[in-house]
Amino acid sequence: MKLTRRDFIKSATLYTAGMLGALFQPNLQRLTQSLNNTPNIIILVFDCFSARHLSLLGYPRLTTPNLTRFAERATVYHRHYAAGNFTSPGTASLLTGTYPWTHRAFQQAGVILRKLADHNLFRLIDGSYQKAAFAQNLWADLFLYQFDKDIDVHIKSTAYSLANDIHYNGNFWQKDPLLAFRADEDFLEQDYGIPGSLYFSFFDKLRSYLENEFSFREIRKEYPRGIPNFLKYKLYFVLEQVFDGVAKEIIRLQKPFVGYFHLWPPHEPYFPNRRFIGLFDEDDWEPMPKPTHPLSAGLSDDGLNEARRQYDEYIANVDAEFGRLYTRLRNAGLLDNSYLIVTSDHGQLFERGVSGHVTPLLYDPVIHVPLIISAPGQSERRDIYSPTSCVDILPTLLKITGSSSPDWLDGNVLPGFGGEERAEQSVFAMEAKKDPSRDPMTRATFAMIKGDYKLIWYAGYPGYDNVYELYNLKTDSEELFDLSQSHSEILAAMKRELQAKLADADKPFLVKA
Amino acid sequence: MRVFRKKFPPLREILGLYATIVCLVYSWTSIAFFWKVPSWLYFLTLGEIAVVLSYLLVSSLLEATIILFIFLLASLTLPSRWLSDKFLVRGSVIIYSLTFWVALFDLSSLIELPSSSTVISFMIGMPLTCALAIMLVDRISLVHQAITSLGDRLTIFLYVCLPLSLIGIFVIILRIL
Numbered sequence: 001m002k003l004t005r006r007d008f009i010k011s012a013t014l015y016t017a018g019m020l021g022a023l024f025q026p027n028l029q030r031l032t033q034s035l036n037n038t039p040n041i042i043i044l045v046f047d048c049f050s051a052r053h054l055s056l057l058g059y060p061r062l063t064t065p066n067l068t069r070f071a072e073r074a075t076v077y078h079r080h081y082a083a084g085n086f087t088s089p090g091t092a093s094l095l096t097g098t099y100p101w102t103h104r105a106f107q108q109a110g111v112i113l114r115k116l117a118d119h120n121l122f123r124l125i126d127g128s129y130q131k132a133a134f135a136q137n138l139w140a141d142l143f144l145y146q147f148d149k150d151i152d153v154h155i156k157s158t159a160y161s162l163a164n165d166i167h168y169n170g171n172f173w174q175k176d177p178l179l180a181f182r183a184d185e186d187f188l189e190q191d192y193g194i195p196g197s198l199y200f201s202f203f204d205k206l207r208s209y210l211e212n213e214f215s216f217r218e219i220r221k222e223y224p225r226g227i228p229n230f231l232k233y234k235l236y237f238v239l240e241q242v243f244d245g246v247a248k249e250i251i252r253l254q255k256p257f258v259g260y261f262h263l264w265p266p267h268e269p270y271f272p273n274r275r276f277i278g279l280f281d282e283d284d285w286e287p288m289p290k291p292t293h294p295l296s297a298g299l300s301d302d303g304l305n306e307a308r309r310q311y312d313e314y315i316a317n318v319d320a321e322f323g324r325l326y327t328r329l330r331n332a333g334l335l336d337n338s339y340l341i342v343t344s345d346h347g348q349l350f351e352r353g354v355s356g357h358v359t360p361l362l363y364d365p366v367i368h369v370p371l372i373i374s375a376p377g378q379s380e381r382r383d384i385y386s387p388t389s390c391v392d393i394l395p396t397l398l399k400i401t402g403s404s405s406p407d408w409l410d411g412n413v414l415p416g417f418g419g420e421e422r423a424e425q426s427v428f429a430m431e432a433k434k435d436p437s438r439d440p441m442t443r444a445t446f447a448m449i450k451g452d453y454k455l456i457w458y459a460g461y462p463g464y465d466n467v468y469e470l471y472n473l474k475t476d477s478e479e480l481f482d483l484s485q486s487h488s489e490i491l492a493a494m495k496r497e498l499q500a501k502l503a504d505a506d507k508p509f510l511v512k513a
Numbered sequence: 514m515r516v517f518r519k520k521f522p523p524l525r526e527i528l529g530l531y532a533t534i535v536c537l538v539y540s541w542t543s544i545a546f547f548w549k550v551p552s553w554l555y556f557l558t559l560g561e562i563a564v565v566l567s568y569l570l571v572s573s574l575l576e577a578t579i580i581l582f583i584f585l586l587a588s589l590t591l592p593s594r595w596l597s598d599k600f601l602v603r604g605s606v607i608i609y610s611l612t613f614w615v616a617l618f619d620l621s622s623l624i625e626l627p628s629s630s631t632v633i634s635f636m637i638g639m640p641l642t643c644a645l646a647i648m649l650v651d652r653i654s655l656v657h658q659a660i661t662s663l664g665d666r667l668t669i670f671l672y673v674c675l676p677l678s679l680i681g682i683f684v685i686i687l688r689i690l
Binding site for chain 2: 104105107108110111172173174175176179180182183184187188191192193194195196197198199200201202205206208209212213435436437
């Protein structure tokens with residue numbers, strides 16, 4: 001029989017393939033087995049969740065019994081800080097492991113510098129993980145679109161909503177969602193300034209009004225204060241539906257996975273289910289009165305206390321929903337092999353004349369956020385008291401997942417997960433929404449926490465420029481006694497460290513003479 | 514077909530009304546755009562702002578054209594003496610009144626949803642203003658002439674806005690395809 005060249009090549013290929021298959025079969029089996037044992041990572045970010053309002057961390061109102069239950073088998077960080085006082089800087093720092101002065105997303109609805117778009121959690125975590133992300137907050141979703149090519153499952157911000165009038169994430173704009181957001185949600189139909197479209201905006205508002213008045217009538221019985229919504233954009237939801245949707249998505253993700261879920265509650269408007277309205281009406285507790293700050297809106301204490309009570313009710317509602325989610329994940333057996341991380345992008349302030357977080361102030365309630373991490377098989381609670389920052393989360397995840405850690409990260413591995421508990425570690429937060437991304441920072445507030453002390457520096461505010469405040473958080477957790485005059489040595493040392501950091505951060509943006 | 518032709522307004526009047534709508538819609542968008550640009554300059558490049566402007570121009574074109582079509586549809590369906598006989602004048606008066614009320618509605622419901630009182634005020638105030646304005650125009654010939662003349666002169670906006678919007682369409686096609 002004559003062997004043709006084609007027959008020879010065919011036989012040789014089949015023989016080689018067979019040999020390779022035999023050689024790699026045990027390895028493939030081992031690989032599949034090891035992937036099945038690789039722990040999943042679930043990151044739950046609750047927007048605008050101040051650690052100062054958690055009964056888990058000593059708040060007098062019983063706001064978080066379910067988080068407390070979760071914390072019984074988790075590591076609780078008592079002094080964890082967001083890097084900014086609103087969504088954009090706080091979320092960008094969490095996702096990039098860098099401070100806002102590095103990623104420069106410090107304006108409202110800002111985005112990180114284009115050249116740094118590869119510096120993100122989804123890119124850095126080992127490729128064997130499926131990467132899923134959902135941000136109900138549109139400003140956080142902008143980052144997910146910046147990182148889109150590194151995310152396997154990008155769930156739309158509107159996914160679990162009752163109704164919405166959001167367009168940037170629609171199929172038509174799938175190639176240009178970031179600029180579509182600017183044109184549509186941030187301009188043509190914006191609700192927080194002059195809308196760019198006269199008539200489209202009108203029809204849009206009229207439709208929302210009719211929907212709210214008539215379609216949601218039944219749901220409004222459950223939510224008498226109003227249907228929970230995204231304050232500035234037309235996105236309505238009920239908490240149960242969002243939490244159920246997230247649980248379902250987490251359970252069906254391909255293992256191992258990294259899932260980032262950024263939920264809008266307990267951000268204002270504070271519209272809890274009726275079961276939580278009036279929850280704290282009868283308590284005698286009143287927050288400590290504090291002096292009105294010169295840079296505040298000057299709101300009265302009565303108004304602030306009422307807003308605080310409503311915020312606490314909403315937190316209790318969110319906590320109950322978290323409890324359901326936690327139980328569901330545990331019953332599904334998912335937590336046996338998953339890290340569950342609960343945190344926030346920023347806090348909320350109800351003092352010194354300010355209600356909310358759109359403020360130049362950086363007192364603890366607006367930057368001190370929860371961080372609770374349960375590891376697979378963890379059976380006891382562990383408490384960490386040294387200061388930590390949201391920029392520490394990414395280095396920790398890289399360590400947990402065995403991914404390599406780049407040298408540009410600003411954070412360190414968290415204590416409890418391989419990092420050291422260092423009381424003297426400096427952590428920072430900043431607010432500079434009036435500064436452009438590509439220029440040095442000139443009008444901003446900076447906070448630095450080191451050991452027991454906290455330095456706050458107000459720079460560039462008309463009539464309030466170059467003002468420093470220094471507090472001892474151990475003896476004065478309410479930040480009432482400014483020590484900047486009496487503790488000049490500590491102040492000088494902290495100033496030096498902070499200003500050196502800022503000078504370094506601004507270097508690439510200085511105009512060369 | 515004859516009825517359709519009879520009720521269809523003259524092209525000159527259609528262009529005059531379209532120019533009035535274009536002028537109002539594009540002016541509003543332009544003012545709001547220049548209001549917004551300083552905050553965008555904080556984090557968008559000039560190229561990105563130009564793309565956003567393209568989106569806005571196309572949106573305005575769509576908005577103005579839809580409104581014109583609504584007027585044309587009304588002209589074809591309503592009795593001739595209501596609208597099609599005086600298409601430019603009555604159309605302009607209605608669009609001026611409507612724009613006033615829509616602007617008021619938009620600006621009075623920032624952040625929050627419009628309240629029931631805002632919606633009711635609009636529902637009552639807008640038709641009343643339109644009716645009063647139409648009566649005024651019908652009785653005072655000077656106002657009638659002024660509106661006709663203004664409509665004619667505003668056609669200059671069509672020569673500026675429409676080509677710009679066409680460039681916008683081209684940019685969008687490049688971006689989304």
